[in-house]
Amino acid sequence: xxxxGTKQVIRDDRNCLWHPFTWMPGYLADDPLVIAGAxxxxxxxxxxxxxxxxxxxxxxxxxxxxxxxxxxxIARQGKRFAHISVFGQTHERATTLARRLxxxxxxxxxxxxxxxxxxxxxEVALKLAFQFAQIRxxxxxxxxxxxxxxxxxxxxxxxxxGDIEHFHHIFQTLLVKCYRTPSPADMDSDTCLRALEGVxxxxxxxxxxxxxxxxxxxxxxxxVAAPGYLAGARKLCTxxxxxxxxxxxxxxFGRTGRMFACEHEGVTPDILCLAKGLTGGTxxxxxxxxxxxxxxxxLGADRxxxxxxxGHSFTxxxxxxxxxxxxxxxxxxxxxxxxxxxxxxxxxxxxPDFARVPGVSRVRFKGAVFAFDLPKGSARPACAEAQxxxxxxxxxxxxxxxVPPLATTERELRKMLDIVALSLREGxxxxxxxxxxxxxxxxxxxxxxxxxxxxxxxxxxxx
Ligand code: PMP
Numbered sequence: 056x057x058x059x060g061t062k063q064v065i066r067d068d069r070n071c072l073w074h075p076f077t078w079m080p081g082y083l084a085d086d087p088l089v090i091a092g093a094x095x096x097x098x099x100x101x102x103x104x105x106x107x108x109x110x111x112x113x114x115x116x117x118x119x120x121x122x123x124x125x126x127x128x129i130a131r132q133g134k135r136f137a138h139i140s141v142f143g144q145t146h147e148r149a150t151t152l153a154r155r156l157x158x159x160x161x162x163x164x165x166x167x168x169x170x171x172x173x174x175x176x177x178e179v180a181l182k183l184a185f186q187f188a189q190i191r192x193x194x195x196x197x198x199x200x201x202x203x204x205x206x207x208x209x210x211x212x213x214x215x216x217g218d219i220e221h222f223h224h225i226f227q228t229l230l231v232k233c234y235r236t237p238s239p240a241d242m243d244s245d246t247c248l249r250a251l252e253g254v255x256x257x258x259x260x261x262x263x264x265x266x267x268x269x270x271x272x273x274x275x276x277x278x279v280a281a282p283g284y285l286a287g288a289r290k291l292c293t294x295x296x297x298x299x300x301x302x303x304x305x306x307x308f309g310r311t312g313r314m315f316a317c318e319h320e321g322v323t324p325d326i327l328c329l330a331k332g333l334t335g336g337t338x339x340x341x342x343x344x345x346x347x348x349x350x351x352x353x354l355g356a357d358r359x360x361x362x363x364x365x366g367h368s369f370t371x372x373x374x375x376x377x378x379x380x381x382x383x384x385x386x387x388x389x390x391x392x393x394x395x396x397x398x399x400x401x402x403x404x405x406x407p408d409f410a411r412v413p414g415v416s417r418v419r420f421k422g423a424v425f426a427f428d429l430p431k432g433s434a435r436p437a438c439a440e441a442q443x444x445x446x447x448x449x450x451x452x453x454x455x456x457x458v459p460p461l462a463t464t465e466r467e468l469r470k471m472l473d474i475v476a477l478s479l480r481e482g483x484x485x486x487x488x489x490x491x492x493x494x495x496x497x498x499x500x501x502x503x504x505x506x507x508x509x510x511x512x513x514x515x516x517x518x
Contacts, residue, residue, distance in 0.1 A: 061101040064089050076222075088442075093120035096460050096467055098447065109441070109448040109457050109471055114273065114305055115336030116460040118385045125335050128381035129374050141169070141371040148376035155383055156342060159314055161323035164344040168363075169371040173304035173330035174208025176341035177266070180300045180326045181212045182365055183345060184264035187298065190352045190360060196263035199231070200254060200297065203238040206274030207266060207302050207328075216266050219274060221452075234258055236265075239285075240278030248287040259295035264326070266300040270316035270421060273305040276454040277426035279419045279509050286320040298325035298349070304341075308332030309386065309461050312395050312422035325349060333375075335382030336460075340375030391461050398423045398459070398468050405472050406508045412479050419509035423463075425472075426456035429479075440478035446471055 068087055073079065092099035096119055098106045108116060118125070132148060139146055153167035170179050181199065188196035201207075201216040208214075214223045215230040236254050239247045255262070269285050272278040292299040301324035306316035310332065313319055317327070326349065330341035355361040369375075385391065402420035409427055410418045418427040429437060434450035441448050448457060457471055 061089055061091075064101070095119040095121075096463050104445070106442070106445055106447045107459075107467065107471055107474075109446050109459055111458050111460045112336060113331075114310075114458050115331045117308055117332045117335045117382060117391065117462065118389065119460050119462040122335065122381075122385065124385055124388075125337050125378050125381040128377045129338070132373050132377035135373070137374055138369065138372055140368070142366060146371070146373055146376075148373045148380065149371035152376045152379050152383075153342075155380065156329070156344060159383070160327060160344050161315065161317055163323045163346050164327055165347050166345045166350040168343045168345065168365075169376075170341045170343065170365075171339045171367055171369055171372075172208070172341050173302075173328070174210040174213045175367060176304060176328040176330050176343045177207045177213045177216070177300075177302055178210050179343040179365055180266070180302070180328050181216065181264065183326060183343065183349060183363065184298050184300060186363060187349050187352050188263040190355065193260070193263070195261055197232070198258070198261045198263065199233045200236060200258075200262045200265040201233050202267055202272065203235055203241065204272055204275035204278065205238075205266070205268065206272070207268075208304070234262065238272060238275070238278065239280035240272055240275070242281065244281040244284035244287055247281065247284055248291065251288060252291055255291055255295040255297060259297050262297050264298045264300050265292055266302055268302050269306055269322070269324075270311050270319055271306055271424055273424075274451065276428070276451050277419065277424050277456045277458075279421050279424075283320070285317065285322050289320075289322045289324075292325075300324060300326040300328065302328045304328050304330045308382075309392050309395050310422055310424060310458070312392065312399055314386075314392065332461075333382070334378040335385065337378045337382075338372070338375040339369075340372060340379055389462065394463075395423050395461050397465055398461075398463060401465060401468050401472070405469075408476065409479075410508050412476070415479065417509065423461050424456070424458050426451075426454050428453050429455060437475075437478050441474050444474045444478060446474040446478075448475070 065086055069083060074082055089101035090098050091101040096108050098108050100106065141149060149169065156167050157165055168179050170176050199216050201218060203218055205216060205218045207216050211229055212231065214226055216233050217223055218235060234254055236251045237247050265288065267288065270280050289299055301317050303315050307329045308314065311319065317324060325346050327344040333342060334340050353361045353363055399420065399422055402425045406418045406420060409415050414430050414433065416428045431453055434453050434455050437455050438448045438450050448455065455475065457475065459468060459471060
């Protein structure tokens with residue numbers, strides 16, 4: 056039963072809204088799913104049905120929806136002021152949060168520059184790295200270096216370092232120059248690091264930063280990196296004097312089992328990008344952290360050359376900062392990272408079952424991320440089937456994945472996995488077929504001879 060007003064929502068949606076990453080004629084073919092409420096890991100649709108949020112509402116949600124602790128913190132701040140500018144002035148929620156972020160980030164990251172979203176945190180990082188080189192007189196360093204399959208957001212700078220042809224090819228002519236190096240999800244780390252060193256040897260005098268998504272490349276299809284790559288890349292960046300930017304917009308705040316993915320390999324980047332889970336997934340707020348070395352370069356006497364000309368109207372929004380502080384408290388109160396370890400153990404236990412399903416390939420997991428590939432065209436119907444069974448997930452190309460809220464209980468996660476399994480085995484409209492031996496060989500080649508299950512056991516040597 057639809058509550059009163061849902062018809063109007065649908066009418067307004069059809070008439071006035073333009074949805075992100077959406078081919079609108081396809082979207083308009085059906086009535087949209089109207090969400091009317093949310094609590095914990097559940098979303099309540101306007102027709103009264105409940106759905107488990109298997110993708111944390113675009114990889115954001117950490118502690119479950121509508122946690123009263125976060126809502127109260129937002130309301131408390133709202134009574135003081137909802138927004139004031141930090142252009143030339145400051146406020147306590149922004150300064151306290153900055154101190155706490157510096158305290159939990161890798162040692163050496165000491166300055167916090169706020170913005171609003173993942174893409175803006177990346178824009179800030181890229182512009183900082185560029186200007187840092189210019190200030191140091193390295194004027195030829197005007198290009199970037201990024202991983203194959205990279206995704207860093209949808210603004211022009213972020214697209215320039217991205218490598219997802221399907222999303223961004225149309226904008227190619229607008230972009231700044233970026234070199235590419237192989238992804239550690241495609242090959243072993245030694246081979247990958249040799250390729251990286253090759254690029255750095257040749258071009259380091261033109262490259263102002265190397266940007267990576269550490270440990271898991273999310274939008275590329277939840278690709279798990281070969282162990283050792285990140286630490287090796289850090290060493291090479293230091294050797295060739297190229298700052299390392301870690302984009303932890305997706306991996307940050309516990310997603311991979313550590314507060315920040317860089318911790319898996321004991322790495323301190325020169326610049327760190329944070330967003331999504333920063334506020335527990337409740338309000339748009341982002342932060343770009345930098346080292347003293349970078350910050351101090353901007354302390355020169357040249358008023359124009361040493362000012363970082365970047366800012367947004369809502370920089371350091373107090374409501375967002377209040378939500379972020381409450382979220383950090385919940386990490387401690389709920390022992391959230393311990394729960395991620397429990398979720399990862401369930402993925403490890405269930406991965407072999409998925410690997411045995413005909414058509415399923417490259418089962419992989421890390422922290423609260425689980426993914427596998429299906430034959431071309433099968434992921435979308437599998438996700439649609441899961442939705443019918445009460446689990447909201449979206450495919451990434453041919454990849455089906457789960458990134459549940461970190462607060463998901465073991466019972467809830469098992470239920471999600473049961474629904475995914477059922478959607479594969481009994482899913483109406485599924486076209487999962489046993490792959491031919493040629494397809495299997497090609498798949499093995501793509502996996503670089505690795506086991507079909509890629510999980511954290513591959514990280515046993517890491518810190
Ligand atoms: N970087 C990474 C690694 C991401 O996964 C994303 C978004 N999925 C972004 C940047 C962009 O974040 P936003 O959508 O908040 O701009």
